[in-house]
Amino acid sequence: MSHLTLNRRDFLKCSAASAGVVALGSALPASVLGANDRINAGIIGVGGKGMDHLRWLQKNAKDENVRVAAVCDVYQRRISRAAAQAECDGFMDYRKLLERKDIDAVFVVTPDHWHSKITLDAMEAGKHVYCEKPMTLTIEQALAVRDAVKRCNKVLQVGPNGTARSSFWKAQQVIHEGRVGKVTWAQGSANRNIRGCAFNVWFPIDPTAGPDKSGDDYVNWDMWLGHEWRLAPKIPWNPEHFFRFRKYWPYNGGVATDLIYHSLAPLLLAIAGSNGEYPKRVSAGGGLYVEKDGRDIPDVFAMIADYPGEYTLNLMSVLTNDTPLPTRIYGKYGTIELKDDAILSGNGDFVEEFKEKNGGYSQVTLPLEKRKDLQGNFLDVIRQGGTLCCNAELGAATMVAIKMAVESYRQNKTMLWDAANERLA
Numbered sequence: 001m002s003h004l005t006l007n008r009r010d011f012l013k014c015s016a017a018s019a020g021v022v023a024l025g026s027a028l029p030a031s032v033l034g035a036n037d038r039i040n041a042g043i044i045g046v047g048g049k050g051m052d053h054l055r056w057l058q059k060n061a062k063d064e065n066v067r068v069a070a071v072c073d074v075y076q077r078r079i080s081r082a083a084a085q086a087e088c089d090g091f092m093d094y095r096k097l098l099e100r101k102d103i104d105a106v107f108v109v110t111p112d113h114w115h116s117k118i119t120l121d122a123m124e125a126g127k128h129v130y131c132e133k134p135m136t137l138t139i140e141q142a143l144a145v146r147d148a149v150k151r152c153n154k155v156l157q158v159g160p161n162g163t164a165r166s167s168f169w170k171a172q173q174v175i176h177e178g179r180v181g182k183v184t185w186a187q188g189s190a191n192r193n194i195r196g197c198a199f200n201v202w203f204p205i206d207p208t209a210g211p212d213k214s215g216d217d218y219v220n221w222d223m224w225l226g227h228e229w230r231l232a233p234k235i236p237w238n239p240e241h242f243f244r245f246r247k248y249w250p251y252n253g254g255v256a257t258d259l260i261y262h263s264l265a266p267l268l269l270a271i272a273g274s275n276g277e278y279p280k281r282v283s284a285g286g287g288l289y290v291e292k293d294g295r296d297i298p299d300v301f302a303m304i305a306d307y308p309g310e311y312t313l314n315l316m317s318v319l320t321n322d323t324p325l326p327t328r329i330y331g332k333y334g335t336i337e338l339k340d341d342a343i344l345s346g347n348g349d350f351v352e353e354f355k356e357k358n359g360g361y362s363q364v365t366l367p368l369e370k371r372k373d374l375q376g377n378f379l380d381v382i383r384q385g386g387t388l389c390c391n392a393e394l395g396a397a398t399m400v401a402i403k404m405a406v407e408s409y410r411q412n413k414t415m416l417w418d419a420a421n422e423r424l425a
Helices: 047-060 077-085 095-100 112-124 137-154 166-176 223-227 238-243 256-272 348-357 375-384 392-411
Strands: 041-044 066-072 089-091 103-110 128-131 156-158 181-188 280-285 301-309 311-318 329-330 336-337 341-344 363-365 415-418
Touching: 041 047, 041 095, 041 223, 041 375, 047 066, 047 077, 047 375, 066 077, 066 095, 066 223, 077 089, 089 095, 095 112, 103 375, 112 128, 112 137, 128 375, 137 392, 156 375, 156 392, 166 256, 166 329, 166 336, 166 341, 181 256, 256 301, 256 311, 256 329, 256 392, 301 392, 311 415, 341 348, 392 415
Parallel strands: 041 066, 041 103, 066 089, 103 128, 128 156, 181 311
Antiparallel strands: 181 329, 280 301, 280 415, 301 311, 329 336, 336 341, 341 363
């Protein structure tokens, strides 16, 4: 598949003159917008998730002083629907949206194989970017996007939901303070079990759509594939691939990129800090055990990632049973259980050390503060700087581990990371 991915150097188009002016953990205000200025947003990709963002922006338009100025998709029906709801312009070519001088920020909500190119083109065009998870499709793309954020001096928020939850930020503080001792492992999962399978039922096929249709039924299939830019192979129209792209390797990493990304990013945020950490070794297993409908991806997927910080993450995602693994972080003195709240409990022979660190208690429920969600945090950082929920460094570190896991599964071997050269060993 390497011949279908863009070279990292091809992405680095933004001026090197601005390199290094933005710290990824705490972005500086990278805009001329004042605190009270309206932010004009564009949404590129207005399928299900894109429409969720549109509705959020409309619902919070007054409080956040934001408006949707334009939308884009390769499927005319989606353009018509979103443009009518937002009372804005609609485009089939995202480059037309990026030409708009009045647009300050874009939401990239496309299939994964387009994330990197659109994100980089948007930053080059002077826009701040909210990029849905996963950050990219490949490791090379993730590193290129990360580097371009520094070069372009733009705010980039990546979209794993858990990074906006107060419990993970509180866990980060607790771990930093040594209240559970040395963290050595953690676990999490994202499981689904829907009759007909989530990746089918959630994404129904519109039978009238296609590249040979007209009006609202028209799909620009060649643009969606992106074969002109070597983003995916050129193939005949395939509605399964278009509407259910999460099932196929050329566009997605299956449950790893679609679901495990939500678990891994917040765990890295809590254990390693706001910039995350790159793994040193990743192994994955699983298989296609039930949903044998022609898909590429497994319906049972497990990954283990070892980190230089001397801890291991154990993550699962299955489409065959929705009973989750509890989200937990394990330290030498105690355990953090992360649900809607965060509960600390002393462990084993080290309860006394735990109590000494936690006010004499053997179990503590942490008080959690209300935090803004990902979109609101993104808009705040554009205006006044501050800490992003998931910055480009955390997004890239998560992407590297996820992609290593996908390749471990596909190649049936453990993947090693060459940290000095930032590539697979």
